[in-house]
Amino acid sequence: MTTGVRRRMGVEERREQLIGVALELFSRRSPDAVSIDEIASAAGISRPLVYHYFPGKLSLYEAALQRAADDLAARFVEPHEGPLGARLLRVVRRFFDFVDQHGPGFAALMRGGPAVPAGETFTRGGASGTTVLVDGVRQAAYVQILAHLKIDQPPARLDLVIRSWLSLAESTALVWLDGRRIPRAELEMQLVRDFAALVAVSALYDDEMAGLLRHMLADEPTEGPFADLIGRLMTLAS
Amino acid sequence: MTTGVRRRMGVEERREQLIGVALELFSRRSPDAVSIDEIASAAGISRPLVYHYFPGKLSLYEAALQRAADDLAARFVEPHEGPLGARLLRVVRRFFDFVDQHGPGFAALMRGGPAVPAGETFTRGGASGTTVLVDGVRQAAYVQILAHLKIDQPPARLDLVIRSWLSLAESTALVWLDGRRIPRAELEMQLVRDFAALVAVSALYDDEMAGLLRHMLADEPTEGPFADLIGRLMTLAS
Numbered sequence: 001m002t003t004g005v006r007r008r009m010g011v012e013e014r015r016e017q018l019i020g021v022a023l024e025l026f027s028r029r030s031p032d033a034v035s036i037d038e039i040a041s042a043a044g045i046s047r048p049l050v051y052h053y054f055p056g057k058l059s060l061y062e063a064a065l066q067r068a069a070d071d072l073a074a075r076f077v078e079p080h081e082g083p084l085g086a087r088l089l090r091v092v093r094r095f096f097d098f099v100d101q102h103g104p105g106f107a108a109l110m111r112g113g114p115a116v117p118a119g120e121t122f123t124r125g126g127a128s129g130t131t132v133l134v135d136g137v138r139q140a141a142y143v144q145i146l147a148h149l150k151i152d153q154p155p156a157r158l159d160l161v162i163r164s165w166l167s168l169a170e171s172t173a174l175v176w177l178d179g180r181r182i183p184r185a186e187l188e189m190q191l192v193r194d195f196a197a198l199v200a201v202s203a204l205y206d207d208e209m210a211g212l213l214r215h216m217l218a219d220e221p222t223e224g225p226f227a228d229l230i231g232r233l234m235t236l237a238s
Numbered sequence: 239m240t241t242g243v244r245r246r247m248g249v250e251e252r253r254e255q256l257i258g259v260a261l262e263l264f265s266r267r268s269p270d271a272v273s274i275d276e277i278a279s280a281a282g283i284s285r286p287l288v289y290h291y292f293p294g295k296l297s298l299y300e301a302a303l304q305r306a307a308d309d310l311a312a313r314f315v316e317p318h319e320g321p322l323g324a325r326l327l328r329v330v331r332r333f334f335d336f337v338d339q340h341g342p343g344f345a346a347l348m349r350g351g352p353a354v355p356a357g358e359t360f361t362r363g364g365a366s367g368t369t370v371l372v373d374g375v376r377q378a379a380y381v382q383i384l385a386h387l388k389i390d391q392p393p394a395r396l397d398l399v400i401r402s403w404l405s406l407a408e409s410t411a412l413v414w415l416d417g418r419r420i421p422r423a424e425l426e427m428q429l430v431r432d433f434a435a436l437v438a439v440s441a442l443y444d445d446e447m448a449g450l451l452r453h454m455l456a457d458e459p460t461e462g463p464f465a466d467l468i469g470r471l472m473t474l475a476s
Contacts, residue, residue, distance in 0.1 A: 111369060131349060156419035164409040171405035172398065181394035186443055193442070197435040204431070205424055 015053050015063070018043055022064040026105030031061055062129055065109055069133045072098050073140035080148060083219050085192055085226035087148060092169070092188045099173045100184070107177055109134060110170055138166055149212070157209050161198045168194055192225045253291050253301070256281055260302040264343030269299055300367055303347055307371045310336050311378035318386060321457050323430055323464035325386060330407070330426045337411045338422070345415055347372060348408055376404055387450070395447050399436045406432055430463045 009017065021043045025034045036057050040047045054060035075094035078087050099106050109130055145162050146154055154162070169191050176187055199216065203209040220226045247255065259281045263272045274295050278285045292298035313332035316325050337344050347368055383400050384392055392400070407429050414425055437454065441447040458464045 156417075160410065160413045160420060160425075163413050164406050167405045167409035168402050171402040175398045175401050179394075182398060187398075190439055190443070193439045194436060197439050198432060201428055201431045201435050205428070 011053065014045075018050060018053055018060060019064045019067050022060055023068060023102070023105065026064065026068075026108070027101060027103050030104040030108045031065075032108065036060070065105075065130060065133055068102055068105060068109065069137050073137050076141050076144045078144070078148070083221055083224050083226075084148060084216050085196070085220050085224045088195060089188060089192045089225045091144070092191050095169065096173065096176075096184050096188055099177060103177060107174060110174060138163075141166055149216070151212075155208050157202050157206050158212060161195075161202050161209075165191075165195050165198055168198075189225055196226050249291065252283075256288060256291055256298060257302045257305050260298055261306060261340070261343065264302065264306075264346070265339060265341050268342040268346045269303075270346065274298070303343075303368060303371055306340055306343060306347065307375050311375050314379050314382045316382070316386070321459055321462050321464075322386060322454050323434070323458050323462045326433060327426060327430045327463045329382070330429050333407065334411065334414075334422050334426055337415060341415060345412055348412060376401075379404055387454070389450075393446050395440050395444050396450060399433075399440050399447075403429075403433050403436055406436075427463055434464050 018039060022031075022034070022039050025038060025042065036050055037047055039060070040050045043050070050060070054063065072095070075098055076091055078091050080087075102109075142162055146152070149158075151158065172187055172191055176182060176184060196213075196216065199209060199213050203213045217226065256277060260269075260272070260277050263276060263280065274288055275285055277298070278288045281288070288298070292301065310333070313336055314329055316329050319325075380400055384390070387396075389396065410425055410429055414420060414422060434451075434454065437447060437451050441451045455464065
């Protein structure tokens with residue numbers, strides 16, 4: 001294998017290639033609209049050979065979406081250094097990089113994945129496979145946010161704010177993809193401020209959330225992404 | 239039919255009964271977990287007779303979910319009178335009434351509906367039927383909000399705020415259902431304030447949104463649901 005002689009791809013290598021080709025096609029059109037023939041053609045192999053590596057269209061799609069989900073979850077990892085607002089902004093930027101790169105594939109994933117051909121239903125334990133994938137990504141984001149806030153057992157109101165902000169981030173990205181009518185840099189900043197705003201609204205009712213807001217803002221520099229919003233939010237919560 | 243003689247139910251009447259029974263069962267357990275046998279038993283008829291009125295489990299479930307979606311959309315209609323914050327609060331309360339009433343059925347609908355048995359895939363034009371239903375409800379809410387704001391052609395940033403707030407409302411309701419750890423009255427007020435907060439964050443970047451925020455707040459009474467948040471948000475946007 002290391003003699004320099006040209007060789008056929010091994011099984012894993014071919015599977016990797018097909019996953020890469022599928023994700024490349026999904027970045028331009030919805031998985032629904034991409035056929036196995038196109039994937040075979042783009043990979044330079046025959047359609048029957050694709051089925052040799054993946055028993056059905058759905059198993060290839062599942063592998064590709066799993067790869068994309070793992071890629072996205074990896075982007076949430078951020079060093080625990082510096083102000084929280086700047087950390088969150090860097091993660092949100094990488095999230096938008098992913099959304100930009102995967103386009104229609106991301107949209108399909110968020111909307112429950114490709115329409116499933118009859119008889120090939122993609123389920124695990126009752127929930128659809130794509131729902132399981134998306135929930136895994138959401139959970140990865142949730143865990144990262146808690147870790148940055150240094151909180152093990154989130155109170156109910158914080159749990160709600162994080163989960164609902166994650167859905168806000170998803171829907172903001174989906175609306176952005178649909179025409180890209182607002183510059184993404186503006187939306188990245190907006191999402192960081194939205195997080196602080198949701199914490200602040202929740203802090204109106206709850207001392208614990210007010211304490212969290214003060215903690216979040218303690219080390220924020222005046223030039224950071226929370227800055228123009230945050231001073232005023234602080235007075236809201238006090 | 240009007241002679242007072244006891245009679246068998248007509249087709250439409252029986253279908254209505256079965257839909258009502260299904261929704262009642264879905265209010266306590268996920269549609270996934272409810273069998274046709276249970277529905278037949280609760281309706282006091284045989285399982286084969288259920289299939290006489292609905293050709294498959296999925297067609298009964300589709301009819302029930304359509305009924306629930308229509309019911310929810312109807313709750314969004316609110317007279318165009320009085321302060322906007324109070325109107326939005328009344329609609330959000332009716333939304334929580336619905337969520338409270340339908341519980342697991344609402345959760346299943348929002349998460350893509352019941353897992354679809356193989357061979358009976360419920361799709362329309364590529365999107366799953368439940369996605370179409372949910373999108374119809376979202377669109378109904380969207381149209382109502384624009385009408386109350388007296389806006390025909392929403393600018394991109396308003397479109398984004400409304401759509402992302404709707405997803406915030408859905409996820410807030412789903413998190414609430416999962417344990418009901420926060421009083422719903424608090425969450426109803428919170429969602430109204432979240433709407434104003436999202437408009438205010440967007441208004442930081444955009445004169446048009448700042449103008450909309452001023453319009454939204456022009457007639458708000460100091461004792462209204464926007465009150466404790468709004469004065470401060472105004473200064474944010476100015």
